[in-house]
Each structure stands twice: as structure tokens, then as C-alpha cells.
Amino acid sequence: MEPRVGPIAKEDPEYHPYHHPAAGWGAAKSVTQFLVRERELVDGPRAIMKMNHENTGFDCPGCAWPDDTKGLKLDICENGIKHVTWEMTRKRVEPEFFAAHTVTELFEWSDFQLEDQGRLTEPMVYDPDTDRYVPISWKDAFELVGSTLRGLENPNQASFYTSGRLGNEATFLYQLMARELGTNNLPDCSNMCHEASGRAMEASLGTGKGTVDLKDWESADALFIMGVNAASNAPRMLTALAEAYHRGAQIVHINPLVEAAATRTIVPHDFMDMALFKTTKTSTLNLQVRIGGDLALLRGMAKAVLEESKLDPKALDQEFIDRHTTGFAAYRELCENTSWEELERQSGVSRDDILKAARVYCEADRSIVSWCLGVTQHEHGVDTVREIINLLLLRGNLGREGAGPSPVRGHSNVQGNRTCGIDHRPDDAFLDRLAEYCKIDPPREHGLDTIGTIQAMRRGDVKVFVGMGGNFALAAPDSPITYEALRNCDLTVQVSTKLNRSHLVHGRQALILPCLGRTEKDHQRKGLQSTSVEDSMSMVHMSVGMKRPASPHLLSEPAIVAGMARAALPASPTPWEWYIEDYDRIRDTMSQALDGFEDFNRRVRLPLGFRLKQPARELVFLTPSGGAEFSDAALPDVVPAPGTLALGTMRSHDQWNTTIYSDNDRYRGVKNLRELVFMNKDDMRERGISEFDPVDITSTARDGSHRYLNGYLAIPYDIPRGCAAGYMPEMNVLCALVDYSTQSDQPIMKHVKVTIEAAT
Numbered sequence: 001m002e003p004r005v006g007p008i009a010k011e012d013p014e015y016h017p018y019h020h021p022a023a024g025w026g027a028a029k030s031v032t033q034f035l036v037r038e039r040e041l042v043d044g045p046r047a048i049m050k051m052n053h054e055n056t057g058f059d060c061p062g063c064a065w066p067d068d069t070k071g072l073k074l075d076i077c078e079n080g081i082k083h084v085t086w087e088m089t090r091k092r093v094e095p096e097f098f099a100a101h102t103v104t105e106l107f108e109w110s111d112f113q114l115e116d117q118g119r120l121t122e123p124m125v126y127d128p129d130t131d132r133y134v135p136i137s138w139k140d141a142f143e144l145v146g147s148t149l150r151g152l153e154n155p156n157q158a159s160f161y162t163s164g165r166l167g168n169e170a171t172f173l174y175q176l177m178a179r180e181l182g183t184n185n186l187p188d189c190s191n192m193c194h195e196a197s198g199r200a201m202e203a204s205l206g207t208g209k210g211t212v213d214l215k216d217w218e219s220a221d222a223l224f225i226m227g228v229n230a231a232s233n234a235p236r237m238l239t240a241l242a243e244a245y246h247r248g249a250q251i252v253h254i255n256p257l258v259e260a261a262a263t264r265t266i267v268p269h270d271f272m273d274m275a276l277f278k279t280t281k282t283s284t285l286n287l288q289v290r291i292g293g294d295l296a297l298l299r300g301m302a303k304a305v306l307e308e309s310k311l312d313p314k315a316l317d318q319e320f321i322d323r324h325t326t327g328f329a330a331y332r333e334l335c336e337n338t339s340w341e342e343l344e345r346q347s348g349v350s351r352d353d354i355l356k357a358a359r360v361y362c363e364a365d366r367s368i369v370s371w372c373l374g375v376t377q378h379e380h381g382v383d384t385v386r387e388i389i390n391l392l393l394l395r396g397n398l399g400r401e402g403a404g405p406s407p408v409r410g411h412s413n414v415q416g417n418r419t420c421g422i423d424h425r426p427d428d429a430f431l432d433r434l435a436e437y438c439k440i441d442p443p444r445e446h447g448l449d450t451i452g453t454i455q456a457m458r459r460g461d462v463k464v465f466v467g468m469g470g471n472f473a474l475a476a477p478d479s480p481i482t483y484e485a486l487r488n489c490d491l492t493v494q495v496s497t498k499l500n501r502s503h504l505v506h507g508r509q510a511l512i513l514p515c516l517g518r519t520e521k522d523h524q525r526k527g528l529q530s531t532s533v534e535d536s537m538s539m540v541h542m543s544v545g546m547k548r549p550a551s552p553h554l555l556s557e558p559a560i561v562a563g564m565a566r567a568a569l570p571a572s573p574t575p576w577e578w579y580i581e582d583y584d585r586i587r588d589t590m591s592q593a594l595d596g597f598e599d600f601n602r603r604v605r606l607p608l609g610f611r612l613k614q615p616a617r618e619l620v621f622l623t624p625s626g627g628a629e630f631s632d633a634a635l636p637d638v639v640p641a642p643g644t645l646a647l648g649t650m651r652s653h654d655q656w657n658t659t660i661y662s663d664n665d666r667y668r669g670v671k672n673l674r675e676l677v678f679m680n681k682d683d684m685r686e687r688g689i690s691e692f693d694p695v696d697i698t699s700t701a702r703d704g705s706h707r708y709l710n711g712y713l714a715i716p717y718d719i720p721r722g723c724a725a726g727y728m729p730e731m732n733v734l735c736a737l738v739d740y741s742t743q744s745d746q747p748i749m750k751h752v753k754v755t756i757e758a759a760t
């Protein structure tokens, strides 16, 4: 039996479908309870007032939704507050804690309990004789990393993971260190997240980012929101949806589940709405697509647009298509040759409903399609995102106000990480500039991503794993196999703020290096430093910490990278120590080495920062053809085989990836329970399963192997037949390492093939 992830609820599980608006008073109450638990009633609210303020505060370390462009509102959300408070907790993990518990003992604790011990305070090294972590000086810690890296036969025996928290400056130094060592092994959380979006947009548009910003959201006539639980995971989107509704825009949600953001909301920072319990609708149409059925649904919409264009030529923007795209004829033929029966079967949505969505699309002058993991974490994630672009191209919804693709990124700086060089497949232009301005000779051979790193650690080909943030052990698929891979390393290094599973699943030698969080003051030789981040809509802006660090022994992430780099590369010409004295110096180098960062130090200090250019927004397509390229992917068969179900793994409301705040999922009506599976009531009845019955879940991987999760409780839910859903990271034991997308190498976390039976 695996250790629990969530807290062990003291009360019985409850399930009562949720009928209240999203955010509003429910959120306010939940925040207050959380502040009390973390003993942060004093500093918490003060910090929150500083969050996301133009240029004076720190960037919310939560999601990557952009800050309010009006700059006046208190642009915060329940989960952002929880996230900040989680980092600022007064609880501490001191060396005495490690002295009192062996790693074997801590491994039995729940993940909730581990993080609940508070902030890490000192660097620690694993002592195999006592099976405990013991203190180590920073100097010795760096020397251990340095000597181990120097001792490798070749630099590709090391892999450098990043979780999307890391600020741009530390990111730049981190990739520089890896490349100066001689490897492009730079896996990141994005490999599990939006890899498919980047690959698809690069293929279709020549650049891998969305093209819209918040102003576009404010002027769109129609918003299509696909595969995202916005009320929990990008709560500030609720404001945009409520504003859109007030203005009369159409809002179509495409999701197997009717999530809270697809109903109505009380905008949390709108104090009048809060006081008056005034709710706003946030949806005009909900389509409950089957898991994996988005491509068919989008193609159905495209087919309808093409049919409509026979009656009304204006349904297509033929001029845009002729001037700016390639591949239209083949795509039209593909749509025409796909039958409505097949589209209905594969999408799980009726032709009538697809036509409704197509009507909304045709009647809107300006449309935005936004998406998150429900679209990307599939075998056909790349094809599906490309189909989104196909649909947008048909009506010229690109390169003009209020229109375009808008992926919702996850971690607050995951997009900035990629921009600043975390990429296991860097292109030559990027490496050439790095070589020129940083005077290094970067390797040209592609490196390993997340899946590739796990495979290589298992084989013994990667011997050193460095995690810059995150919780690799728990976030990655196939937990037992990932554990085995990490344990096979000579050295694992985790740069973290809190104790987590990745510290307990370690290599023969292991380090925990505690770092400053984003809310904390970062003093270096030349004074107080700030770091920059990039949001989902390509805005780059500063973040300045305001709290006293959790411990005097913490180092900043840039300083930790520099320390490791100097120890590993004693003769390096890179002025690592000089960079750390003043991060402006790092930014000066970045302004030369990175495309779009000219005059970085000045522009990042403008009131709202600056927006990185997205060529596709200017209708400049860096594709082989020079135009936006229609794709014509075959329709995948996503209908579950008889007796099987498609299972999606997702987040509850009260968690941040592997960080669990409580066992509740308020908007889905669940209390005191995480070990559950949401099922269609007819699928339950067919299997003789009733509410709260324990069930056994068996997944079948591509290679025919099986994985099991037993004793989970079934919850009847409004979800299409043949679909089921439950929580990550617990369900990672069901996701086989071999089940990654052949298009993006992303683990297929939203479409696990399972059977579910009443527990024996």
C-alpha cells in the first residue's frame, strides 16, 4: 500500500452536488480557515495586498493567468491566497526534525503531512549509515554536486529538471550551467503539461505561444473554453468570463464535466458583488464532450462552418485563407469526407449540439479559443491543438483584436522557463546566440525530457538528477517506476521550499537545498534583488519579495545555481559570482542572448512590464511555407472498448499539483475524500456499484501491462458514459511510463484506459 497523499480526514466522506456560484463567499470562508491553520492571520493579508501590484509587489506564485491590466483592482483569488500563505507559513523543518525521523519512517507519512511540517531551513545531506538527513554547509553541498558532476564520464549522465516556478534570471543561469557542462538534458514540468500546445502552435503558426492578451479577452464576441477547471486552477479567469457575459459575449465550455466556471460566479474581488451576493453567469453553452473527443468536436464545428459557407460565403474568411494560410483545400476535403455519424460517435456530442457551437462561432466576429490540460494530456494532444488553430484560421481569427488561440499555462513562470532556455530541443539560432554572448560551446544534440530522463535513470544512463523546484517523484507518471529510476541515481539534488516525496525517494547520495520563496526578500551584495516572470499571455514583469526569509540559511535560486555551477566548472569563464551580486547583470546578458529581451532592464521596470513579441500575432509565420499551416490529421478512435472506461486524472479544488491543502473539492461537492472515482451513474449501475461503494481500478497500458488502485470510492457524477475521473497525483500509479504521446512525448494523463469493478 502506497502512503497517502492527502491528509487523513477525521470525518466521514460527504458528497453533495454543488449548486452555489464559483468564488464569492465560499472562497472567502475557505481562505479564512486556511489563514488560521497556517497561523498567518497577520502577515497573510498584508502580503496579499502586495501581490500582483504593478511593479511594487511579488508575482503570485500560483497560476500563470495574467495580472489585471487596469492595475487598480485587487487582482487576487482564493487559491492564490492559499498558495502565498502556504509559502509564508510560520512552521519550520529544522535539523532537529531530521534527527528525529529516519527517511524510511518519513516515507510512510502522507504527502500532506510532509509539506505541513513547514519551510525547510538548512541544506541537508543524506547519511546512509543512520538513514537520516544531516546538516551540511552550503560550501560542502556545492562541492558534492560539483565533484559528482566532474566525475561523470560524459555530461549527458546528468539531467536538470525545472518546475515552472523558477524566475527568468535563475532559469537563464540554470540552462547556461547545463549547456556549459555540455548537455541539453533539461526536462521540465511543461513536458507533462503544455508540450503539445507548444509543438502544435509551432507547426501551425511557427511560434509556440498563444497570440492573445487580456485586452483581447475583453473584446472577444465568443470565448470557447476547453478542458480547464478555471474556478480552481485559473480562478482569475472568472473575472474575465463574468465581464464577457455582462458585455453580451457568448461563452461556450467544452468539458466532460460541467465545472464551476461553466455555471455562475461572484467575482471575489468585487466587493459590491460580494456584499450583495450578486452572481453573474459565466457560460452560455456547455458541451459535455467525451474524454479525448475534442478533435472530433472541433472538426464537426469546422465541417459546419464549411457547410454554412455554401449558403453564406461570409462564413469563411476566404481572403485571410488565401493570403495567410496553406493546406486549406486538403483540410476542407477532410472535413467534407468525415461523416456526422463518426463525428458524433467520437466526440460524444450530438450533431445538433455541435451545430449550436458552430453557430456561435459563425455569428461572432471575434473568437478566442482557450484550453488547458483536458486538451493536451492525450495521445492526440498536438493534433487537437492544431485543429483549434484550423478552426480559428477558417474565419481569420488571428492577428486581430479579440481573436486567437489562448492556452492557459500552469505554473506561474512555466512559459518564461521555455523562453529563457529550458528546452531539451533547442534550435540552432538560440544556441548560436548563447555561444556568441556567453562564450560557451553549447551541445547541439537534443537532450532528454521528463519521460526520457526517467527511462535513462532506470537504465543507469543518467546518474545525477537535479530538481530545481517541483516534486518530480510524485508528479511524474508510473510512481513505482519513477521511484525506482530516482533510486538508481548516484546523486539526487532537490532545490525546494518544503519537504516532499522527492526528498525521500533519492539516489545513493542526496541533497536537500532550501531556497527563498517568491514572497521573500532577496538581498545580495548590491542590494535588494528582484526577478522577472512571464505570464500565459507573454507579459514579462518584475516580482519583488517583501517578507523576511524563512531562515537566515536560505539562498536564492540564482545563488544556488551559481554555487553548483562554479563547483562543477571551476575554470568556467562565466562570471557566476559577479552575476549574483546584482541580477541586473544577468538581465544585461539575457538582453543580448535572448530574442525579444532587448533593453531588458529598462523595459521590465515599466509599470506593467513588457510584452514579448509573438510574430504570429503580426501575421508573420515562421513556418516552412511562410504561412499558417492547416493540418489534416486523421480522426483518432477514442471510444472506449466494451467494458472499459477512459479515466482522466485531474486536480481537486484544494490542491496545487502535488501540494494538498485539504481533502475537500468544494465545487464538485466532495468533502473529506480524495481516494475516489467520479463515474456516470449508468456505468455504475451496469457494474452493480452504488454511491461510496469501494471499487478496484485496473489500467491497461499500451504494452499490455496492468496497474491497480484498489478500494477507491465511487461517486455518481454528471460525466458522459464511458468516462471517469479522479485525482492526481494519487492516480499516477495507473499511468504507465510507456503511455506517452508519440506526438509530444507527454504522458497521457487524461485518457487512461481502465476497468472499474466493485471491490472484491
Ligand SMILES: Nc1nc2c(c(=O)[nH]1)N[C@H]1C(S)=C(S)[C@@H](COP(=O)(O)OP(=O)(O)OC[C@H]3O[C@@H](n4cnc5c(=O)[nH]c(N)nc54)[C@H](O)[C@@H]3O)O[C@H]1N2
Pocket: 062, 063, 064, 079, 193, 226, 227, 228, 229, 230, 232, 233, 234, 254, 255, 256, 257, 259, 289, 290, 291, 292, 293, 294, 372, 373, 374, 375, 409, 410, 411, 648, 649, 650, 651, 652, 653, 655, 656, 657, 658, 750
Ligand atoms: N489551484 C490550483 N491551480 C493550478 C494548479 C493546481 O494544482 N491548483 N495547477 C497549475 C498547473 S501546473 C496547471 S498545468 C493548470 C492545470 O489546469 P487544468 O487543466 O484545469 O487541470 P486539471 O485539474 O488537470 O483539469 C483538467 C480539466 O480538463 C477536463 N478534461 C479531462 N479530460 C478532458 C477531455 O478529454 N476533453 C476536455 N475538453 N476536457 C477534459 C477535466 O474535466 C478538468 O476540468 O493549473 C494550474 N493552476
Ligand SMILES: Nc1nc2c(c(=O)[nH]1)N[C@H]1C(S)=C(S)[C@@H](COP(=O)(O)OP(=O)(O)OC[C@H]3O[C@@H](n4cnc5c(=O)[nH]c(N)nc54)[C@H](O)[C@@H]3O)O[C@H]1N2
Pocket: 115, 163, 164, 165, 189, 190, 192, 193, 194, 373, 377, 410, 411, 468, 469, 470, 471, 472, 475, 476, 477, 495, 496, 497, 498, 499, 500, 515, 516, 517, 518, 557, 649, 650, 651, 656, 657, 658, 659, 728, 729, 731, 732, 735, 749
Ligand atoms: N496524473 C497526473 N499527473 C500530473 C498531472 C496531471 O494532470 N495528472 N499534471 C502534470 C503537470 S501539468 C505538472 S505542471 C506537474 C507538476 O509538477 P511539479 O512542478 O514538479 O510539482 P509541484 O507539485 O508543483 O511541486 C511542489 C514542490 O515545489 C517546491 N516549491 C514550491 N515553491 C518553490 C519555489 O519557489 N522554489 C523552489 N525551488 N521550489 C519550490 C516545494 O518544495 C513543493 O513541495 O505534475 C504533472 N503530473
Ligand SMILES: [Mo]
Pocket: 189, 192, 193, 194, 409, 410, 411
Ligand atoms: Mo502544469
